[in-house]
Amino acid sequence: MKKRYPGGSRFLALVVLAVVAISGTACSRGGGWTSRASTVEKQGFYLNTICNIQLQEWDGDEKAGEALIDQAFLFCGQLEQKLSRTVAGSDVCRINQAGGQPVEIDDPRVTEALKLGMEYSELSGGRFDITIGELAELWNFSAENPSVPEESAIRQAVAHVDYQKFHLEEAAADDGSAANSGSAAAGSGAEHWIAALDDPRAKLDLGAVAKGYIVDQVSDFLRENGVVRGIVDFGGNVSCIGEKTTGEPWLISIRKPVSVDEPVMSQSETIGTVQVKADCSAVTSGTYQRCFVQDGVLYHHILDPKTGYPCDSDVKSVTIIGESSGRCDGLSTVCLLLGMEEGMRLMESLPGYEAVFVDVQGRVESTSGAAFEPPSPST
Numbered sequence: 001m002k003k004r005y006p007g008g009s010r011f012l013a014l015v016v017l018a019v020v021a022i023s024g025t026a027c028s029r030g031g032g033w034t035s036r037a038s039t040v041e042k043q044g045f046y047l048n049t050i051c052n053i054q055l056q057e058w059d060g061d062e063k064a065g066e067a068l069i070d071q072a073f074l075f076c077g078q079l080e081q082k083l084s085r086t087v088a089g090s091d092v093c094r095i096n097q098a099g100g101q102p103v104e105i106d107d108p109r110v111t112e113a114l115k116l117g118m119e120y121s122e123l124s125g126g127r128f129d130i131t132i133g134e135l136a137e138l139w140n141f142s143a144e145n146p147s148v149p150e151e152s153a154i155r156q157a158v159a160h161v162d163y164q165k166f167h168l169e170e171a172a173a174d175d176g177s178a179a180n181s182g183s184a185a186a187g188s189g190a191e192h193w194i195a196a197l198d199d200p201r202a203k204l205d206l207g208a209v210a211k212g213y214i215v216d217q218v219s220d221f222l223r224e225n226g227v228v229r230g231i232v233d234f235g236g237n238v239s240c241i242g243e244k245t246t247g248e249p250w251l252i253s254i255r256k257p258v259s260v261d262e263p264v265m266s267q268s269e270t271i272g273t274v275q276v277k278a279d280c281s282a283v284t285s286g287t288y289q290r291c292f293v294q295d296g297v298l299y300h301h302i303l304d305p306k307t308g309y310p311c312d313s314d315v316k317s318v319t320i321i322g323e324s325s326g327r328c329d330g331l332s333t334v335c336l337l338l339g340m341e342e343g344m345r346l347m348e349s350l351p352g353y354e355a356v357f358v359d360v361q362g363r364v365e366s367t368s369g370a371a372f373e374p375p376s377p378s379t
Contacts, residue, residue: 040065044073046080047211048142049235053218057242059226068225072218076234079217082110083210085133085203086142091195092204096133100200104171105193113213113326114168114195117206120330121163123346127337128330129163129305133203141290141301148294154308161305165198212283212329215239219279219325236284239325243278249371250276257286257316257358271364274321274356275371281325285332286317286358302336313339314359321370322353331355340365 040062041054053072055065085092091110095103105111117130134157138149171192197204206213211234219232219239229242231250240250256269276282287300287310304311318335320328331353335343340359347355347367354370366372 038062040069042066042069042073044076046073046076047084047214047234049211051076051234053222053230053232055222055227055230057227057229058222059228068222068227071225072221072232075221076214076218079109079214080210082107083113083206083214085136085205085207092206095195095197096203098197100197100202102194102196105168105195106191108191109213109217111168111193113206113210114204116209116213116326116330117204118163118166118168120209120334124334124337126163126305128208128334129161130204130206130208131161131163131166131197131199131202132303132305133205134160134201135303135305135308136205136207137203139299139301139303141292146292146299148299158305158308160199160201160203162199162202165202166195166204167198168193168195170194208285208333209326209330211235212237212281212324213326215281215325215329223279237281237325237329238276238283239281240276240278249278252276252282254284254319254356257362270375271358272356272372272374274319274354274373276321280321280323281328282319282321283325283328283332284317284319285329285336287313287336302333304337311337313337315340315343315357316360316362317358318343319356320347320353321355327353 039054039056040058041052044051051073053069055069058065058068060068081087081089082091084090085096087093091103091105091107105114114130120128121130135154138153138157140146171194215232215234215237216239218234219241222230222232222241227241229245232239232241238252240252244250251273252275253270253273256271274282285302287298287302290301292299300310302311302313303309313336315336318332320332320335322328322331331347331350335347335355335357338346340357343355343357344365344367347353354367356364356366356370356372358364364372364374
């Protein structure tokens with residue numbers, strides 16, 4: 001049964017996540033393992049957003065923590081170089097520029113990200129579609145002065161959107177025998193895969209899953225290098241490493257959807273908090289930040305692959321809570337495209353994942369298992 005809360009702002013969503021910070025305490029383990037009580041934190045600009053990594057408990061001294069964050073950002077940048085459609089020479093860019101010819105992929109992380117995009121394309125029945133790349137280029141929301149494309153150009157781009165025409169198969173084994181092949185949903189196990197688009201004009205765009213996938217990879221990297229407790233926050237994709245010192249779930253604040261031209265104080269208001277368990281994530285998608293107004297009409301970056309225009313949804317923002325940031329990322333965009341009713345029904349059917357929706361009237365609804373708490377009347 002869904003939970004409903006009274007309404008709020010009617011303005012454009014500017015939904016981001018803020019961690020309710022806690023302080024770590026020093027502790028030690030056998031084998032010379034020692035953690036620090038201090039906190040090390042650093043920001044960087046990757047994936048077209050501000051990224052923040054905070055270590056609260058890790059193996060080594062403060063300088064080791066700082067060096068580890070630098071390594072994590074370097075790792076993030078390397079993954080972005082492989083998954084971004086706008087980076088020349090990336091694997092995604094190579095597929096898009098191949099004119100329908102097969103492209104060999106030798107990095108299993110790229111294969112995993114491609115499969116993740118296909119999984120949510122299939123789950124949504126094409127409402128979410130990773131072959132939306134030409135449309136994304138046409139709208140170009142990252143430009144200094146974006147504008148509405150010509151309608152004829154939008155129609156032409158829509159004609160080349162169809163995730164079912166993208167194929168990912170394992171490369172043939174060295175002995176000449178065929179490896180396990182099939183759609184992008186096929187299981188992994190081979191080092192090399194072959195990716196191809198049937199339509200030479202089609203283009204991939206992993207923007208709706210790549211950031212979350214990279215957050216997962218960076219979080220794993222930090223754990224493997226001695227981080228016991230910390231936060232990875234890449235533009236609203238929040239991953240909680242380990243558990244709080246108290247053993248309680250992390251608290252993540254969801255900021256209230258407001259207009260981008262409202263005062264900064266208004267933009268810092270929250271609609272409440274959600275609890276996030278150890279080694280889980282919270283991710284928000286919304287019609288915010290990447291948008292523009294033309295002739296009195298607001299256009300946001302969540303494009304409907306069926307119409308070619310920004311989706312007309314009754315949802316301003318969706319926050320997904322679950323184990324995988326990559327999956328939360330994909331689900332948040334899927335739910336925004338589906339709308340409140342279909343999105344809520346989908347989320348209630350998925351074990352291990354919960355959602356908090358904000359509709360265009362400012363009403364907040366959450367799935368039955370979401371540990372969401374609205375602010376008290378005094379706050």
